[in-house]
Amino acid sequence: MAQPKKAASIWDVARLAGVSHQTVSRVVNGSPRVAAATRxxxxxxxxxxxxxxxxxxxxxxxxxxxxxxxxxxxxxLYGPEAALRGIEKAARSLEWSVSISVLDPADTHSDADIIARLPRAGEPTIIMAHDEPGMRAKQVLLDTQPQAMVAIGPYTAEELAASPWLVGMDDGKAAAEATRYLLDLGHATVHHLAIPTSTGTFGGGKAHRADGWARVLREAGREVPAPVPSGWTITEAFKAVRPLVADPSVTAILCGNDHLALATLRAAHLAGRSVPGDLSIVGFDNTPFSAFTTPALTTVNQDFESVGRGAFELLRHRVDGAIPRPRPSWPEPELIVRETSGPPSPRS
Amino acid sequence: MAQPKKAASIWDVARLAGVSHQTVSRVVNGSPRVAAATRxxxxxxxxxxxxxxxxxxxxxxxxxxxxxxxxxxxxxLYGPEAALRGIEKAARSLEWSVSISVLDPADTHSDADIIARLPRAGEPTIIMAHDEPGMRAKQVLLDTQPQAMVAIGPYTAEELAASPWLVGMDDGKAAAEATRYLLDLGHATVHHLAIPTSTGTFGGGKAHRADGWARVLREAGREVPAPVPSGWTITEAFKAVRPLVADPSVTAILCGNDHLALATLRAAHLAGRSVPGDLSIVGFDNTPFSAFTTPALTTVNQDFESVGRGAFELLRHRVDGAIPRPRPSWPEPELIVRETSGPPSPRS
DNA sequence: CCGAGCGATGTTAGCGTTCACTCATTTCGG
DNA sequence: CCGAAATGAGTGAACGCTAACATCGCTCGG
Structure with a gap:
């Protein structure tokens, strides 16, 4: 049963069945031109x-x-993890296999290094272009094998339409919506605790979270405070946000993701500021835990899993060279108001 | 540059260099017997x-x-995700590629289905045997290709020593420690919100969380309340734990993981019970967010990433058929006391 | 000065499949 | 019934690489 015997090959099957290896191949691949008896x-x-x-x-x-x-x-990170899940599910249903390769945010990967991660030239690849190494990888593959790659990232509808290898959501628009919501609540301005992507050397495109936030403030003629840069981890976020939270003139903070929002919530608590009484906090991504914090986070829902699935579908069609099917679509980001946001307290 | 030209093969290189393909192979694989000039x-x-x-x-x-x-x-889930990260890191450093295949907890995968997920017979495989499908997959591979598999799961030191294909930590011991801690704090007994694994049809081995918890209570001669079964998601946990939290006689709850603990925290808050005043809550895993909840979770730290790395190392040696190196090791689980645990309030 | 010995390379045979053909047999329209 | 079109099955090459063996030309000991 479990002998370390060599696995059977198509030839072994052919011999046992008394047919040619090609016939076995036909049967395995469901070719119609095989007699029932032979099959x-x-x-x-x-x-x-x-x-x-x-x-x-x-x-x-x-x-x-x-x-x-x-x-x-x-x-x-919740986003990439959820997108990966979507990709895996979609791939699994077609019996494709999924390999992953994690890009180290600290490393500056050389082009060759990135290419070397693919098991072979022309390997179909999906890139999570959320951060610097991701953007870089995207560029490398775009130059190398554009027909076998798809990148996921924050892009506007126009950007998506212009680049058939792009998939993603307009984070900027979602951030704008959230910012507008806070302004409408009566806040004089909104501060921003930013994920690395939005403030890095990329500056961030129009579809970046920080961009949407700044745009709305400018349009409303409000002061645009300098965004506070944070790392990806909660610990970094906590350190970064403490001074912001300590400032009583700050009444609303839009956070780059729910982890940063949790850190902010914690910092606010320790600073003795009540949420949402003294301070409104809005997160991003609707990470599963966000509904269960105390108070529960107001956040922006993002269906990353669907985006992942969409990326896979698109990739498949591109690799097939098949008829360009309609672009896959998914729910728009949506603000979910919970308990961490409210009108500012009447200023003393 | 970026023409969809076929990628160069070893023969193309050989032709250009004016040598045989085998020589190219030698150079690529760093064989010493190649003249410097040729190389x-x-x-x-x-x-x-x-x-x-x-x-x-x-x-x-x-x-x-x-x-x-x-x-x-x-x-x-945090555990598998962290372990996967450890595996990926270790694999990456050796230039191995990592494929993932997610087992659906709902599906009862047939043996053939599980085998079919491997890209080829004898593929080196690491199984996260935390839940039912995982345990099943472990068994299937153990019967099929024991020398090319390693399973990660909760096992006692003896179990680990007895089975050279096993890697993991003694969750039971860690749960016992946490339970003892709560008892020492003065709680009459400790309730348990259990992850599916511990209460499923597997019953759970000695190294399971629920088992360690129950053992300590029995040893201390305390009442062993029925563990409350929860699903893996926070939402399910929240539903499951509400009745428990509403019961004022319950003063301490050990949760199967930090997500369940967060749900418990939330439920306690909504039920108007103060934590840790009226109710102590202890989580499991030291999930990154756990230090930033309010109040911050007391939990058990688990170094899943190291376990993942260890699993990879072990697998590599098993596949190599190499000298059985010493078993990889990692930090023991460790109780981290934060703010959700304390002595029970004096009973009225 | 001859052959053993060795270093540097080439040659051949797979690994397990699929693809592009070829070759019998049937089947069937006229 | 005859020849053309299906139908069913086989053959050989190719994919890109490694393993194992074969070959060549030197050097060097006796």
Missing amino acids: DKVLEAIAELGYRPNRLARSLAGGAVESVTVLTADTS | DKVLEAIAELGYRPNRLARSLAGGAVESVTVLTADTS
């Missing part, structure tokens, strides 16, 4: 030997591609 | 053509294995 014989042999086609050999021989590699930033 | 020629040709060895072909041809497949439960 049964082969199927029987397959069952007896416990034969399973070797995917490596299949790909090598130029069969259909059936693997994706995902290049991503740290998977401990 | 340079080949290297030059490689650079010029942008040649990269095809990993698929390499594995097919019987070269060294350099890929792992991770079979895991939902990656949105």
Whole structure:
């Protein structure tokens, strides 16, 4: 049963069934031009030997591609993790295999380094272009194998429409909505605790969170306070936000994601500021825990899993070279008002 | 530059360098028996053509294995996610590629289904055996390719020592420690909000969280209340824990993980019970957010990332058939006391 | 001065598939 | 019934690489 015996190959099956290896291949791949009797014989042999086609050999021989590699930033971030889940689900349902390769945010990966992560040239690849290494990887693959890559990131509808290899949501628009909401509540201005992407050397495109936030403030003629840069971790965020929270003139903070918002909530608590009485906090992403903090976070829901699924679908069509199907779509980001936001307290 | 031209193969390099393909192979694989001059020629040709060895072909041809497949439960759980991160890091440093395949907790995967997830027979595999599908997958692979698999799960030191394919931590011991801590604080008994694994059809081994908890209560001669079963999600936990929290006789709850603890915290807040005044709550895993809830969670730290790394190391040695190196080790689970635990309030 | 020995390279045979053909047999329209 | 079109199955090459063995030309000991 469990002997370390070599696995059966297509030839073993062929021999046992008394047919050619090609016929076995036909049966395995469901070719219609196989006589029922032959098919049964082969199927029987397959069952007896416990034969399973070797995917490596299949790909090598130029069969259909059936693997994706995902290049991503740290998977401990909710966004990439959820998108990865979406990709995996979609891939699994088609029996594709999913490889992951984590880009170290600290490293400046060379082009060659990025390419070296792919198991072979032309490997279908999805890049989470949320941060610096991701953007870089996107560029490298765009130059190398544009037809076998798709990038996920924050882009405006126009950007998405212009680049057939892009998938994502307009974070800027969502941030704008959240900011407008806080302004409408009566806050004089809104401060921003920013994820690295929005303030990094990329500056952030129009679809970045910080951009949408700043845009609305400018349009409303409000003061645009300098965004407070934070790292990705809660601990970093906590350190970064303490001074902001200590400032009594700050009445509303839009956070780059829910982890940063949690840190802000904690910092506010320790600083003795009541939320949402003295300070309104809005997060981003609707991370599962966000509904269960005390008070529960007002945040922006993002359906990353659907975006991941969409990225996979798009990639598949691009690799196939098939008819460009309609772009996959998913729910728009949506503000979810919970308990951390409210009107500012009447100023003394 | 970016033409959809076919990628260079070892033959192309050989032709350009004026040597045989085997010599190219030797250079690529760092064989010592290549003349310096030849090596340079080949290297030059490689650079010029942008040649990269095809990993698929390499594995097919019987070269060294350099890929792992991770079979895991939902990656949105902190444990599996962190362990996966550890595996990926360790694998990356050796230039192995990592594939993931998520086992659906709802599905009862057939043996064939599980096997079918591996890209080829004998694929090195790490199984996160935290839940039912994981345990099942472990069993299937143990029967099929014991030398190319390693399972991660909660096991006692003895179990680990007895099974060379097992890696993990003694959750039972850690749960026992946490329970003892609560008892020492003066609580009459400790209730338990359990993750599915501990109460499922597996009953849970000695190293399971619920088991360690129950053991300590029995040893201390305390009442052992029925554990409250919860699903994996915070929402499910919230529903499950409400009745427990509403019961004023309940003064201490040990939660199966930090997500469940957060739900408990929230439920306690809504039920008007103060934490830790009326109710002590202890979580499990030291999930990053746990230090930033209000009040901050008392929890048990688990170094899943190290366990993941250890699993990879062990797998590598098993696949190599190499000298059985000393078992990799990692920090023991450790109770981290923060703000959600304290002595019970004097009973009225 | 001859052959053993060794270093540097080439040659051949797979690894497990698929693809592009070829070759019998049937089937069927006229 | 005849020849053309299906139908069912086989053959050989190719995919990109490694393993194992073969070959060549030197050096060097006896």
